[in-house]
Amino acid sequence: MDWQVTFRVFRYKQDGAPPRVDSFIVEVSPDEYVIDAIERIWAEQDRSLVFGQACHHGACGSCGIRVNGREKLPCSITIRSVTVDRGTLMLEPLRNLPVISDLLVNMTPFYERMERVHFTPVRIAEPILDETSGRLAADVSPALRYENCLECGLCFSACPIAGTDPDYLGPAALAAIARMIEEPRDGVDVDALRRLADGEHGCWRCHTAFECSEVCPSGVDPARSIAALRRKLTGEGLDRLFRAGR
Amino acid sequence: MNVERPHDLTYQVAESRRVVNWLDSRGRGLGMWAFVAHRITGIGLVVYLLLHLVLLSILAQGPDGWDSFVALARTPVFLALDVVLIAGVLIHGLNGVRVALTGMDFGLRQQKPALVGLAIVAAVALVYASIRIVAG
Numbered sequence: 001m002d003w004q005v006t007f008r009v010f011r012y013k014q015d016g017a018p019p020r021v022d023s024f025i026v027e028v029s030p031d032e033y034v035i036d037a038i039e040r041i042w043a044e045q046d047r048s049l050v051f052g053q054a055c056h057h058g059a060c061g062s063c064g065i066r067v068n069g070r071e072k073l074p075c076s077i078t079i080r081s082v083t084v085d086r087g088t089l090m091l092e093p094l095r096n097l098p099v100i101s102d103l104l105v106n107m108t109p110f111y112e113r114m115e116r117v118h119f120t121p122v123r124i125a126e127p128i129l130d131e132t133s134g135r136l137a138a139d140v141s142p143a144l145r146y147e148n149c150l151e152c153g154l155c156f157s158a159c160p161i162a163g164t165d166p167d168y169l170g171p172a173a174l175a176a177i178a179r180m181i182e183e184p185r186d187g188v189d190v191d192a193l194r195r196l197a198d199g200e201h202g203c204w205r206c207h208t209a210f211e212c213s214e215v216c217p218s219g220v221d222p223a224r225s226i227a228a229l230r231r232k233l234t235g236e237g238l239d240r241l242f243r244a245g246r
Numbered sequence: 247m248n249v250e251r252p253h254d255l256t257y258q259v260a261e262s263r264r265v266v267n268w269l270d271s272r273g274r275g276l277g278m279w280a281f282v283a284h285r286i287t288g289i290g291l292v293v294y295l296l297l298h299l300v301l302l303s304i305l306a307q308g309p310d311g312w313d314s315f316v317a318l319a320r321t322p323v324f325l326a327l328d329v330v331l332i333a334g335v336l337i338h339g340l341n342g343v344r345v346a347l348t349g350m351d352f353g354l355r356q357q358k359p360a361l362v363g364l365a366i367v368a369a370v371a372l373v374y375a376s377i378r379i380v381a382g
Contacts, residue, residue: 069273095267158274160281163267207284208349210277210357227351234350 003028003085007041009049010092012099019099021090022046034074034082035063038091038103050101058217061152065103066092071154071215094157110153113169117196118188119176123147147179148218155212155222167201171212171222174203178225181232194233203229280341280361287338294331325379332375336368 005028012019024041035053042049054060058076065074067082068090083089097105125143155171156162162170169177177193184190197203203226212222268285271278304315318324344364348357 066273071273095270160268160270160278163270164265206349207281208277208345208357209274209281211274214275214277224351224354227349227354230349231351 003030003079005037005079005083005086006088007037008088008090009041009102011049011102012093013048013101028079030080030085031078034067034072034077034079034089034091037079037089038074049103051103059150061150061154061217064094064152064154064157066090066094066157071095071158073152073154073217076217094153096157096159096162097153105153107153110156110170110172111151113173114151114176117169117173117176117193118180118185119147119149119151119173120180120185120188121147121149121151123179123183147176148220149176150218152217154215154217155220158211158215160209160211161205161207165201165205168205169196169201169203171206171226172220174206174229175220175222175225178229181229194236197229198233203233276358276361280344283337284341284345287334290334291338294334320382328379329372329376332379333368333372336371340364340368 005026007024007026009022009024010019011022024045026037026040026045028037028040033056035056038049038051039053042051051063051065053063053075055062056075058073061073063073063075064071066072067074067077069092071094072082074091079089091103093099093103093105097107097109100106122144123146125145149172151172153172155175159168159171161168174197177197180188180193181190206223206226208223208227210223213220213224216222269282271282301315304311341361341364344357344360348354348360353360
């Protein structure tokens with residue numbers, strides 16, 4: 001332990017007291033992960049600190065918070081990458097979701113959106129798709145892998161539109177619709193999803209601030225998916241218009 | 247352990263802070279700053295349009311009223327406001343082209359270089375326009 005870092009942590013309990021910020025001085029190794037320091041604060045200084053964690057290696061997406069204002073998975077960033085010796089780290093809960101306590105938010109509004117668009121976390125692995133047809137070759141059994149999206153909610157927190165329109169589907173759900181259209185799944189009504197994306201709180205609500213793609217820890221690039229959805233919907237709309245005019 | 251009060255209660259009162267959330271750039275990137283600049287200049291241009299229409303009503307007072315307004319419009323304060331107006335038009339117009347293109351997946355990967363390039367174009371155009379305005 002050769003660094004000393006001050007962690008300023010947002011605190012809130014549902015006891016009627018207003019939120020506050022507590023400071024904890026922690027001895028850390030610069031190559032430790034931020035989640036390690038948070039757990040040490042809990043273990044050694046304040047057992048009432050509430051935060052989310054599970055896998056500790058960026059696979060579950062349950063520890064998302066804001067580190068110095070930026071949405072991050074603290075299990076995936078070293079302390080060295082976000083501060084210096086004798087520096088300060090501000091830890092806050094995600095934006096645009098109700099706080100349960102301290103650093104833990106209620107993810108229900110986010111998960112409801114993902115359910116609404118029938119997000120299916122398992123997908124067909126790309127390498128076995130036939131290059132020309134984009135389909136599985138007849139003699140190949142489908143190999144599966146997980147979708148890139150961890151459902152961590154960082155994009156939903158970073159999105160300025162999610163902070164202003166409570167009904168906005170949000171970047172992850174729109175990116176999920178793009179995936180469902182790209183790779184339709186059994187029992188999922190793709191046309192209904194297309195209508196949802198084309199609706200009042202769908203892809204046209206995005207104002208292309210690119211914050212979702214900036215903070216995504218998993219390379220989903222929701223901004224690109226939303227732009228691709230718009231392009232597809234516009235193309236289909238123009239196609240319908242010209243066909244109707246014939 | 248030291249205890250202090252946070253600066254805001256965003257987490258509890260998000261619904262009543264929607265306009266603030268629109269402009270909250272803390273910890274955010276270049277795209278968000280462009281988004282905020284776009285909103286502010288957009289509102290500014292709407293306000294200008296309304297003011298412009300109100301001022302045009304002076305025409306109804308005849309040549310004397312209009313001439314005295316034109317004399318006022320040539321004062322340094324009004325000329326400075328003209329520079330602000332042109333800055334708003336340049337930022338909103340050029341960023342509007344960028345947003346329209348990237349929002350439809352044209353050049354999306356180049357959104358940051360496009361923003362920097364258009365900012366340089368806007369700065370050069372603003373300097374040129376300011377010189378023309380001051381020179382009369």
